[in-house]
Amino acid sequence: MLILFEAFRSAIRAILASKMRSFLTSLGIIIGVASIIAVVSLVKGLETSITDQFEGYGSNSLFIQQKRDNYGRLQGNLTDDDLIKLRGIDGIEVISPQTFVFEYNGVQYQGKDHSADVVGVMPDYAEMDSSYPEIGRFITTADANGRKKVAVIGVKVQEELGLPENPIGEFIQYGPHWLKVIGVLESKGQMLGQDLDNYVYIPYPTAISIMGFQKQPFVIFVARVSDVDRMAAITERVKQTLRRQHGINGDEESDFTIQSSDQVLSSIGQVTQVITLVFGGIVGISLLVGGIGIMNIMLVSVTERTREVGICKALGATRADILLQFLLEAVIISLIGGLVGLAIGFGLGTAIASIIPNFPPSDVPAWAIALALGFSTGVGVIFGILPAAKAARLDPIDALRYE
Template sequence: MLSFAETLRSAAASIRGHGLRSGLTALGLVVGVASVIAVVAIVQGLSHRIKEGFAGLGANSLTVKSYTRFEDKLQGRENRIGTADLDELVLRLDGVRDVSPVLPVFGPFGAEVRLAGKTAHTRVFATTPVYQYTRQNFPAQGRFITEADEKHRRRVAVVGAKLLDDLDATAAPIGKFVEIGGEWFKIVGVMEERGELFGISQDDFVLMPFATGLALLPDQVEPDIGITFNVEDVEKLDEVRDRATTLLRRKHGIKAGRENDFKVETAEQLTDSFASLFDTVTFVFAAIVGISMLVGGIGVMNMMLVSVTERTREIGIRKALGAKKRDILAQFLIEAVLLTTIGGAIGIGVGYALGYGAAQLIPSFPPAVLPWWATVAAFGFSAGVGIAFGIAPAARAAALDPMAALRNE
């Protein structure tokens, strides 16, 4: 009986002896693995950037936002979190600090901004001085909104670096006046740059005092605000979340058993939601692209069947010298697995290179990220293809009658 090392050496020698045929056979598997790895690397790169974005909220933060079912939206209904909800949380929720409302003043699509003859379109939010602490984002130039700005409803603005770049106003922006939605504001600060997410700049915005933003809303428009706050004791995070949920359900008159018209989420939950979504997308795309790996497996089976036919006399000689069925089975099965794992290894390298290159070619796209589990899965699947498509040819070789094999020319 041959040792495993000798069987492996024999398999490698057989693959080298038919280099061109082996290479063409492995090519199908290389293409399949490379396609899957490229898709996984690109999608996981997006997921990694999302997680980095939410990491800035901190482990002790909670976010409250309105929630409307899709069926209700179709009927024109829209739930909201208003200033009364904010007051309820500030007055009655213990164990929290840095309560920061965020109001999209001109709706989700923002407003036109003008400065010195230049025009840009950007998102416009109204918030309070503690926003910088809940979001861990601070001014790089000038100052942030102050309590005095809030109290007196001052027309001051803190802007993102991308907006200044669009307005050609990066040189000495502090103190300049900018027109936002037809109203004039004085720039008092420029926030730290945070890069891009999904190709969308996180530095393209305007912040103004919350009271000022409320005053700009038409009388008939009911505000819909998001509220972020920090929990003083992180170990009581779930307890505070439950109390906030109870307060808002009572405030909204939601009866027992009815679904909430709002969400209270931790930064970890927000991250996990996006991570789960991207993992699902990764799996679906990988499964679709992975079909091509089956084509590679069929090619392996075809090559191994040809190899068995060509080596019939060799098999007869080995059996005549005492080789057992399991020895012949192991020899051909190891050869198939070795071929597919080599193809898988090459495919992993090519796939990551393709994913990295594609991410670099797309403007503002996050770099590709290849998780360890994808590499392990690709190796495992490649070996599985070798076993699944190599077992039939190996079994056929093991079942050959030695006398008939010896008579074969």
């Protein structure tokens, strides 16, 4: 233990003796670790935001929507008749449609314009999406059945339009349509750069009538299954029911897709993993360069300190002692670079996330910190072993004669 302490103290003394050289030696490690941490923090923050949003639906949810072709055009249609048939399937607890309305550009209030997403939903949507009013109420069955022109808005819409603190009873305009505000939702933040508080929810039948019955709407059915263990069987039943409804037979491809919330989260996880690996591989090259830099500088250091090594060996230091001293020096330089890079990467990720509009906060997972520090330490060991071995093999007599 005493030998280890002395080797550590000697390594620190050597590093402090050449501060600028030590900094430049660790620069490649700093850049590499900072880049990895910044990328991982941004990707992880985005993934966490998406996961939190979809977990609100629960693991027993199904998302059914129309397929698109290679040009983005809708291939199929989901109708009220489909909805009625799916409601009759044993095991589906509740199913709610939603559609996005793109007829007009934004909403207006007393001369103020604001671009917001207008979505047609049914009363069950509030519970399934965890969208609860902070003020007023959500859409009711009576609103839907009566095709009432009422709206539940997000806090972003309320702020941008300059609506009063309690806007219940106020009217906002969407194209030629006047919508009575009946509720303001609790704030939900952002996901995928999209502000979840920038929505205007209206009754689903009202949305269909605004778009006109001749136009094919983009519709999503969100279903909740009563028993998660029957998810696969119920999904297959939904698939067969819709294929019959749409007249699709044999090997013909379905004009709709069905995904569970777990499948959606799994797909998102796979995408973020690929992004992390690709960027991690790219910035990992700088760690390799940093390691080579450490090896080069340590080789120079061994040459400069040849007489010092000779004196140490003459006083009784073994090869293992010399090896440990130089190896510790390389590892400490690399580890310091890793710690500095970690701090810079964290700050960089936080700064980038705050600059990008509606981007979720960055999140640095513990595994990324451990990986970055472990990798930087490993670089120090791998690229420090050759210079350390060279120093350990020096002949004490030749070393003492070195000028």
